[in-house]
Amino acid sequence: MIEIKNLCKSFGAKQVLKNISSVFENGKTNLIIGQSGSGKTVLMNCLVGLLEPTTGEVLYDDRNFVSMSKKERTLLRREMGMIFQGAALFDSMTVMENVMFPLDMFSPGTLRDRRKRALFCLDRVNLIDAIDKYPGEISGGMQKRVAIARAIAMNPQYLFCDEPNSGLDPKTSLVIDKLIHEITQEFNTTTIINTHDMNSVMGIGEHILFIHQGRNEWEGTKEQVLTAGNEQLNSFIFASDLFRKVKNAELNNAQESK
Amino acid sequence: MIIHSYLTSLGKYVQLMGRTFSRPERFRMFFKQYVKEMAQLGVDSIGIVLLISFFIGAVICIQIKLNIQSAWMPHWTSGYVTREIMLLEFSSSIMCLILSGKVGSNIASELGTMRTTQQIDALEIMGVNSASFLILPKILGLVTMIPLLVVFSTVSGVVGAYATAYIGGIITPSDLTAGMQHDFTQWFLWMGIIKSLFFAFIIASVSSFYGYTVEGGSINVGKASTNAVVSSSMLILFSDMFLTQLLSA
Ligand SMILES: Nc1ncnc2c1ncn2[C@@H]1O[C@H](COP(=O)(O)OP(=O)(O)OP(=O)(O)O)[C@@H](O)[C@H]1O
Ligand SMILES: [Mg+2]
Numbered sequence: 066m067i068e069i070k071n072l073c074k075s076f077g078a079k080q081v082l083k084n085i086s087s088v089f090e091n092g093k094t095n096l097i098i099g100q101s102g103s104g105k106t107v108l109m110n111c112l113v114g115l116l117e118p119t120t121g122e123v124l125y126d127d128r129n130f131v132s133m134s135k136k137e138r139t140l141l142r143r144e145m146g147m148i149f150q151g152a153a154l155f156d157s158m159t160v161m162e163n164v165m166f167p168l169d170m171f172s173p174g175t176l177r178d179r180r181k182r183a184l185f186c187l188d189r190v191n192l193i194d195a196i197d198k199y200p201g202e203i204s205g206g207m208q209k210r211v212a213i214a215r216a217i218a219m220n221p222q223y224l225f226c227d228e229p230n231s232g233l234d235p236k237t238s239l240v241i242d243k244l245i246h247e248i249t250q251e252f253n254t255t256t257i258i259n260t261h262d263m264n265s266v267m268g269i270g271e272h273i274l275f276i277h278q279g280r281n282e283w284e285g286t287k288e289q290v291l292t293a294g295n296e297q298l299n300s301f302i303f304a305s306d307l308f309r310k311v312k313n314a315e316l317n318n319a320q321e322s323k
Numbered sequence: 324m325i326i327h328s329y330l331t332s333l334g335k336y337v338q339l340m341g342r343t344f345s346r347p348e349r350f351r352m353f354f355k356q357y358v359k360e361m362a363q364l365g366v367d368s369i370g371i372v373l374l375i376s377f378f379i380g381a382v383i384c385i386q387i388k389l390n391i392q393s394a395w396m397p398h399w400t401s402g403y404v405t406r407e408i409m410l411l412e413f414s415s416s417i418m419c420l421i422l423s424g425k426v427g428s429n430i431a432s433e434l435g436t437m438r439t440t441q442q443i444d445a446l447e448i449m450g451v452n453s454a455s456f457l458i459l460p461k462i463l464g465l466v467t468m469i470p471l472l473v474v475f476s477t478v479s480g481v482v483g484a485y486a487t488a489y490i491g492g493i494i495t496p497s498d499l500t501a502g503m504q505h506d507f508t509q510w511f512l513w514m515g516i517i518k519s520l521f522f523a524f525i526i527a528s529v530s531s532f533y534g535y536t537v538e539g540g541s542i543n544v545g546k547a548s549t550n551a552v553v554s555s556s557m558l559i560l561f562s563d564m565f566l567t568q569l570l571s572a
Contacts, residue, residue, distance in 0.1 A: 115444055142450035153441035167449050170349055219449075 066091050067112065067223065067255050072121035074104075074111055081107050082118070083279040091222075091255040094246050094269045098260060099276035100301060105259040106150065108276065109227055112257070113147060114138055125223065143171055146216030147225040150259075152208040154200040154215070160187070161196040164214045171219060186214040190244065206237045213241065217248055224249065224256040235264060242269050263308055266290060275301065291315070336532045342454040343462070343528075356460035364426050364461065364527070365468025371425060372418060372472050373479045376409070379417075380480025383408055384487045388494045401494055402484065402502015407511065409480035415515035416563045418476045419469070419522035423555040427530040430461055431551035434534025435544035443535070454535065462527040469523035470516045477512070514570045521566060522559050529555040 067089040074082040081104045089095040097105050110116040112123055114130060123130040125141060154163050164186055168179040187193055190210035195203055209229060216224060226245060230238035246269045249256040260266065266273060270287035277297045285293060290302065291312055303309045347353035388401040434457060437443050446453040481503065487493045530551035537547045
């Protein structure tokens with residue numbers, strides 16, 4: 066469980082995050098949604114400590130991350146996995162070496178155990194054929210999947226995904242969403258996903274935090290999201306024609322059945 | 324203002340070095356990186372060192388023999404001067420200046436690219452001390468390899484000088500040999516090696532600092548790699564002056 070309390074972040078005079086509080090529970094896929102530039106990436110970077118929040122607290126199962134020493138942070142980070150917006154694979158290593166890396170670094174097991182684990186993770190993301198390729202030789206979607214395999218290699222307690230399916234086709238997106246959802250349930254991880262993909266929202270949005278201009282504008286589940294009365298949220302969701310039609314159809318159905 | 328920014332950089336550099344010199348988490352991984360860096364920074368530089376030293380050794384010998392040596396000077400002058408220039412200055416300082424261009428830009432652009440593509444962030448998120456993991460093997464790798472490069476450079480310079488004798492016929496081999504053997508001070512070789520250790524540290528750490536602290540995109544990676552070369556060259560020149568005085572005292 067990750068709890069954020071009154072988180073604020075400014076760059077100089079520019080206030081990007083304004084007093085955000087929320088709770089992300091474990092075993093659930095927590096989505097952070099919002100328009101481009103609303104502060105999703107900044108929020109996630111504050112959570113994992115790549116940026117220092119100006120004020121506010123971040124609690125990892127009641128451990129205060131903001132006030133921790135550097136050493137404690139490094140230790141806590143071994144329980145984290147993160148998938149970056151740009152995959153951030155080590156480009157001097159092959160796919161296999163990328164996934165082996167956290168294991169080589171921290172796993173106490175023998176080489177055979179570690180290889181087995183890496184292969185298992187790569188199998189989860191369907192990349193067994195590509196293990197000897199370098200990141201430069203595989204497609205963007207494959208890179209994202211390698212990043213997922215690397216992030217889950219150490220069985221993280223906390224999984225962060227910054228736009229895991231931006232730039233992917235709808236079908237691959239679906240596969241990745243499903244994978245992240247399965248992992249979350251299977252290992253009871255606290256998963257936080259940044260996205261502006263409405264398919265993901267409707268697919269795996271067990272807890273949704275909608276950020277608008279750096280504020281926590283709305284919170285709820287995927288069941289509530291279409292019928293929430295929030296004006297900003299509606300303008301975000303129903304920017305897509307498709308969802309407007311879906312909603313109208315649902316309303317019609319409801320009226321007909323009455 | 325300029326002083327302020329220099330002091331800020333210096334402070335950041337010292338902080339980064341503090342983070343760099345900490346105990347590696349996994350010695351097996353450290354060793355792997357260490358060997359890789361020795362190959363990439365040291366072994367891959369042997370070619371350029373041999374090539375440049377060969378020609379400089381040859382040219383010094385030609386210059387001294389044709390333009391400086393005259394009848395009242397002893398016959399061993401050219402060989403002696405060539406050897407001492409190689410040992411005292413070229414094989415340590417000048418060679419490191421040249422290496423700062425090759426190795427420094429290599430280090431800065433590699434780390435800078437890793438920074439801009441968030442590979443360094445990825446290391447941090449895994450709980451790896453990225454400074455220590457990336458920079459320490461580079462510094463130690465180059466410091467380990469540099470004495471070897473100094474020796475190679477000196478030898479190649481001497482071979483260059485002999486080439487002018489045997490191939491060019493500028494000087495008789497026996498004169499050259501007499502010069503090469505005249506009044507040899509072993510300490511000069513050690514002096515060159517000691518100096519080069521400092522220079523290797525400067526090249527690797529300063530270039531790593533510029534690369535590691537890149538912000539933004541590819542333009543800044545380019546700038547960092549230029550800054551790395553300029554700063555480490557300046558520092559080598561400055562410290563060369565002090566080190567030479569100190570070691571010759
Ligand atoms: N290092 C920084 N310095 C100054 N301003 C920044 C910095 N990083 C982000 N910002 C500002 O913070 C705001 C939020 O940026 P952020 O990257 O979090 O958006 P986002 O919600 O992730 O958008 P997207 O969906 O496009 O990724 C932007 O207005 C951006 O200009
Ligand atoms: Mg973003």
